[in-house]
Amino acid sequence: MNDKIRNSAMAADPRTLVDEKIVLAFLSASLAYVLIAMLAGLLYSLQFIDMYPFAGIEFWSPGRWRFVHTQGVAYGFIANAFLGALHWAVPRLTRHPVLDRRLSWFIFFAWQAILVATVVGVLFGEAQALEWGETPVWIDPVAQLGLILVAINFLTPILKTKGPMYVSLWYFIAAFIWTPLVYAMGNFLPEYVIGGSAAGAIGGLFIHDLVGLFVTPLGWGLMYYFVPIILKKPIWSHGLSLVGFWGLAFFYPLNGIHHFLYSPIPMFLQYGAIIATIAVELVVTTVIINFFGTIYGRGDALRSNLSIRWFYIGMVFYFTTCLQCAFQTTLTFQRIIHFTDWVVGHAHLVMFGVFGFWIMGLMLYLLPRVMHVDEWYRPRWNHWHFWLTGIGMLIMFFDLTSAGLVQGFLWKALAPWSDSITASKPFWLIRTISGTAIIIGQMLFIANVFMTWRLSKSGALQSTPTQHDPTHEDDAGAPALA
Amino acid sequence: MFETKSGIFLIAGLGFFMLAFVVMALIPISIYSGESEQSVEEIAADGLTHEFVDLAERFPEKFNEYFGKPDPKSYAVALRRGHKIYVGEGCWHCHSQFVRPVSNEEQRWGSVSYASEYENELQRPVLFGTRRVGPDLIREAARRSNDWHIAHFYEPRYTVPTSVMPSYRWFFDDDGYPNRDGMSIITYIQWLGSWQPEYPYWTGEGPPPALKADAAPDAAGSEENV
Numbered sequence A: 001m002n003d004k005i006r007n008s009a010m011a012a013d014p015r016t017l018v019d020e021k022i023v024l025a026f027l028s029a030s031l032a033y034v035l036i037a038m039l040a041g042l043l044y045s046l047q048f049i050d051m052y053p054f055a056g057i058e059f060w061s062p063g064r065w066r067f068v069h070t071q072g073v074a075y076g077f078i079a080n081a082f083l084g085a086l087h088w089a090v091p092r093l094t095r096h097p098v099l100d101r102r103l104s105w106f107i108f109f110a111w112q113a114i115l116v117a118t119v120v121g122v123l124f125g126e127a128q129a130l131e132w133g134e135t136p137v138w139i140d141p142v143a144q145l146g147l148i149l150v151a152i153n154f155l156t157p158i159l160k161t162k163g164p165m166y167v168s169l170w171y172f173i174a175a176f177i178w179t180p181l182v183y184a185m186g187n188f189l190p191e192y193v194i195g196g197s198a199a200g201a202i203g204g205l206f207i208h209d210l211v212g213l214f215v216t217p218l219g220w221g222l223m224y225y226f227v228p229i230i231l232k233k234p235i236w237s238h239g240l241s242l243v244g245f246w247g248l249a250f251f252y253p254l255n256g257i258h259h260f261l262y263s264p265i266p267m268f269l270q271y272g273a274i275i276a277t278i279a280v281e282l283v284v285t286t287v288i289i290n291f292f293g294t295i296y297g298r299g300d301a302l303r304s305n306l307s308i309r310w311f312y313i314g315m316v317f318y319f320t321t322c323l324q325c326a327f328q329t330t331l332t333f334q335r336i337i338h339f340t341d342w343v344v345g346h347a348h349l350v351m352f353g354v355f356g357f358w359i360m361g362l363m364l365y366l367l368p369r370v371m372h373v374d375e376w377y378r379p380r381w382n383h384w385h386f387w388l389t390g391i392g393m394l395i396m397f398f399d400l401t402s403a404g405l406v407q408g409f410l411w412k413a414l415a416p417w418s419d420s421i422t423a424s425k426p427f428w429l430i431r432t433i434s435g436t437a438i439i440i441g442q443m444l445f446i447a448n449v450f451m452t453w454r455l456s457k458s459g460a461l462q463s464t465p466t467q468h469d470p471t472h473e474d475d476a477g478a479p480a481l482a
Numbered sequence B: 001m002f003e004t005k006s007g008i009f010l011i012a013g014l015g016f017f018m019l020a021f022v023v024m025a026l027i028p029i030s031i032y033s034g035e036s037e038q039s040v041e042e043i044a045a046d047g048l049t050h051e052f053v054d055l056a057e058r059f060p061e062k063f064n065e066y067f068g069k070p071d072p073k074s075y076a077v078a079l080r081r082g083h084k085i086y087v088g089e090g091c092w093h094c095h096s097q098f099v100r101p102v103s104n105e106e107q108r109w110g111s112v113s114y115a116s117e118y119e120n121e122l123q124r125p126v127l128f129g130t131r132r133v134g135p136d137l138i139r140e141a142a143r144r145s146n147d148w149h150i151a152h153f154y155e156p157r158y159t160v161p162t163s164v165m166p167s168y169r170w171f172f173d174d175d176g177y178p179n180r181d182g183m184s185i186i187t188y189i190q191w192l193g194s195w196q197p198e199y200p201y202w203t204g205e206g207p208p209p210a211l212k213a214d215a216a217p218d219a220a221g222s223e224e225n226v
Helices: A002-007 A019-046 A064-096 A101-123 A142-158 A165-193 A195-230 A238-254 A256-259 A266-296 A300-304 A306-328 A331-337 A340-373 A379-412 A419-460 B005-031 B042-043 B050-058 B060-067 B072-088 B103-110 B146-154 B182-190
Strands: none
Touching: A002 A195, A002 A379, A002 B042, A019 A064, A019 A101, A019 A340, A019 A419, A064 A101, A064 A142, A064 A165, A064 A195, A064 A340, A101 A142, A142 A165, A165 A195, A165 A306, A195 A238, A195 A256, A195 A266, A195 A340, A195 B103, A238 A266, A238 B005, A256 A266, A256 B005, A266 A306, A266 A379, A266 B005, A306 A331, A306 A340, A331 A379, A340 A379, A379 A419, A379 B042, A419 B182, B042 B072, B050 B060, B050 B146, B050 B182, B060 B072, B060 B182, B072 B182
16 A cells, blocks of 8 residues: 555655644644543543532533533544544545645534634533534534535545445445445434434434444554554455455444344344344454454564554453443343443443553554654653553553442442442542543643653754655654654 | 445435334334323423422422422423523533342332333433433432432532532522522432322432341431441
């Protein structure tokens, strides 16, 4: 892939293809939102251990700050980071620039305005009652338009390509079609058109498709691009790539109703959703095998390259969440774990443990390249970032999963409700502590990015631009580890 | 087909998405299309809850200022506002509205949820819920008194010492009486399940009805004995 890019006349200077400033802008916005969203989550968690600092103040209502947490992660952290990485990857994969750079910048500022409006809106009590669709109703049409513009901006260079397309582009094309459709389905149908249990089915499709048809295909598309580039090895099996893509495309959209099992939604559809969910796990296994086949023989990269380590730990977590999902979606598990912290643990592992980890790996790879530096301000801090985040994530996952079992069995035993609260409090304390570890990790990373950027401005870490080819991959990937 | 733009665009992108939409959304929509959706006005026309009238009697001046007379028209106004607060404050993050047929939930909360009770404007989007930190609320009507809710919204620890629910002081005037928002949210909560033929009576504290033979619940103090 890389040779193709390098040999192409169009790509003689990759900088005519890639607007590095916009990559940096999106990644910086993403880092700002990961901090905001995580601090909101930390604040919310304090309510559960009786330590909420702003009790009784309307603006600081914990329920409203939970919106900031979930919306900030989905649309601030993950969407911004993916848009940044796509501005890097799509022009390189297609050898065409995006449709219009001014459009990219317009999307950047519009998207940040949408995010700010969302945060302000939910903090003033204007939220909608659908997870990840909480964006106030008056922002929904603007966000919808933004997603369509994103699709147009990226699909244009993809449609210009001739000949066979690389795996990443399959995922990107599908994601650019799915995302606006999913957003429209979730934000307009249950609010204006459909009511009752059928709207529950659509709500289930929306919250699941947002993960499965927006975040997942973009995430995997980026993995298919960056892993081979950093490892300097092709993907192990083209056949498995096909199985993974088409399996995901077919089964993932059918999963949504598994969010409302034992609900008044028709039972045969609930069974269908369960079977489709278990099928997804089988598809995921093929993708995981493919990626471990790719790194086979280059296991040293896990040690020497921090980006690869983030990617592959994320993949291990991905396999874990999907395996967990294949069990928790069964009616047997649902009896106990539905409505408990088990599900919260699952959500954290998939949104942060997988996609958050991949994004961190992408940042480690991309940020030095778009800032034109050869090393980080403090390479050690990046290791601290990894270990604090990784250990914090693991503790949070096991803690919430165990808490869910305790809660579920206490409920089934008809214990007084307050017993389940009392029993949960130690788990909630550990959640806050593990979350704090994760936040400290992100703060170290953000501080490192900021200091590196400042030094890049002063030229202290600057490499001579002519020598720096952003498509050049050293074994270490992230320059800090060279 | 599997690697071409048109194949991915049309089959994976549009085709599979539409297939899933037909199967997983249009089928339930068509199944429930016979159930017409009630508007808030129609709900209110079915009759007021005792608790709404009780608020009017308890706080006559404030009630009159906020809602006027306790009639279907003012009831609809209060329900709508209460629902907006329930959604905007994220109450549904910690309270489900959905009794499942498993895990002894019928004994704890009352009869299992059925499709038609979600066919109304106040279930838009449907409030099945996502997590139960606090109890389910779809069978909450008349389970507890207005007084209990007033004390509980002001400071949840006054009625449930172990509670982790936030205190909602902005539902109250400076004199400690519920304001427009406070009365609206209480009206909304006391409506949830009021359409049931029989109100459940177990508060979730003390022994459940199923175990009554073993230990009779202390009717007067069951809520305090947590």
